[in-house]
Amino acid sequence: DVKVTQSSRYLVKRTGEKVFLECVQDMDHENMFWYRQDPGLGLRLIYFSYDVKMKEKGDIPEGYSVSREKKERFSLILESTSTNQTSMYLCASSPIDREGYEQYFGPGTRLTVT
């Protein structure tokens, strides 16, 4: 079974703090994604990566950056958190032959910024 793990299930941060969210997948997938999920808005793509050291902006990249130094690891960085970044953050991975439709999700990190 594909396993996608995320570094934390719950995080509480103060406004202005820096946050690293880490995601690791164990299936040698080329593609990795970061989403945020908010009630009534579904999942929105923040950034994605189709190879080591490669990254592409998604639909809502403002206020976020990413890092992919190793194939299995994709990190989301919030340089200076704000209250509007309170959300559920989901990481996903996908093999190259199903990259456009079949993604495997981690359990999510619920981030609260106060």
Next chain:
Amino acid sequence: GQSLEQPSEVTAVEGAIVQINCTYQTSGFYGLSWYQQHDGGAPTFLSYNALDGLEETGRFSSFLSRSDSYGYLLLQELQMKDSASYFCAGSLTLDSSYKLIFGSGTRLLVRP
């Protein structure tokens, strides 16, 4: 803009059949996926339609009509464990990369 529309909530009785519709407005569209998410859980992939028509996977079927920019997920012989949120997602090409655009989700409540 790119968008997928689906009903926010559907209620059905155990053992019945329910259909969750999804209409889309996207450019670069090449397929429609469905994901299931239980409360507190991660989304899990259910099905994918690249071509028009019906795809069946056990109790679940998914349909796509490109000419109508429309698809649906059909759940048969509903069970209590099917109570979850269901998301349609459009597969899009962007230059040489691919991504999914998700609908806002349909919350399915199965009653005894």
